[in-house]
Amino acid sequence: MAIEVKICGIRDAEGLHAAADAAADLIGFVFFPPSPRAVTPAQAGALSALRPGGPLRVGLFVDATDAEIAAVLAAVPLGLIQLHGEETPARAAAIRARFGLPVMKAIGVAEEADFAPVADFAPVVDRFLFDARPPPGGPLPGGNAQPFEWRLMAGRSVPRPWLLAGGLTPGNVAEAIRIAGAPGVDVSSGVERARGVKDAGLVRDFVAAAKGASPTG
Numbered sequence: 001m002a003i004e005v006k007i008c009g010i011r012d013a014e015g016l017h018a019a020a021d022a023a024a025d026l027i028g029f030v031f032f033p034p035s036p037r038a039v040t041p042a043q044a045g046a047l048s049a050l051r052p053g054g055p056l057r058v059g060l061f062v063d064a065t066d067a068e069i070a071a072v073l074a075a076v077p078l079g080l081i082q083l084h085g086e087e088t089p090a091r092a093a094a095i096r097a098r099f100g101l102p103v104m105k106a107i108g109v110a111e112e113a114d115f116a117p118v119a120d121f122a123p124v125v126d127r128f129l130f131d132a133r134p135p136p137g138g139p140l141p142g143g144n145a146q147p148f149e150w151r152l153m154a155g156r157s158v159p160r161p162w163l164l165a166g167g168l169t170p171g172n173v174a175e176a177i178r179i180a181g182a183p184g185v186d187v188s189s190g191v192e193r194a195r196g197v198k199d200a201g202l203v204r205d206f207v208a209a210a211k212g213a214s215p216t217g
């Protein structure tokens with residue numbers, strides 16, 4: 001089974017072409033203004049148009065309003081909506097129904113109890129993303145180069161397709177996939193040469209390492 005790879009936080013042409021050239025499956029645009037990786041709807045639309053086809057476009061939102069999501073969708077042909085805030089299952093269901101797109105819910109993980117919301121979200125989302133639980137009061141709810149204990153995922157039955165995220169790099173992604181049994185991975189910081197600046201070589205190395213890895217060891 002091929003490992004699915006998402007490169008998140010695309011905000012320039014180098015990052016976009018690097019991800020597409022490396023045959024990443026998904027790319028993420030961050031629509032959260034406090035992030036160093038944030039793009040406007042117009043910027044994301046212009047970037048996306050540089051490379052028709054290729055990776056599925058994912059829009060990352062943090063507790064966004066319907067109007068904010070609608071403004072993005074008017075500019076960018078998203079194939080998946082990623083919810084990376086405090087959205088409830090009811091809010092995820094409403095977004096999915098209103099915009100007619102699949103939804104991926106990010107779950108912050110630091111301990112076993114953090115998986116409790118999975119059962120409530122499963123009927124109303126299409127995918128999960130398991131990321132490190134952000135530090136309390138930290139500046140960003142994701143994209144912090146912070147891994148969590150991959151063994152918490154091992155042998156876990158997740159009722160939807162899922163991605164592993166948090167602190168992944170070209171050097172550790174194969175081991176992370178093996179330990180977590182992950183069918184897919186998501187990276188941002190680990191393929192950057194400076195905060196918010198994707199590096200084509202690191203993107204290429206990451207995708208190659210992930211695609212060459214096996215979740216069953």
Ligand SMILES: O=C(O)c1ccccc1NCC(=O)[C@H](O)[C@H](O)COP(=O)(O)O
Pocket residue numbers: 008009030032035036037038060062084129131140141142143144145146165166167168186187188189190
């Ligand atoms: O990347 C951001 O700036 C960001 C801001 C707000 C919410 C989520 C954000 N990023 C999510 C991701 O990039 C990934 O899903 C994941 O967190 C992996 O990040 P990293 O540990 O940096 O590889």
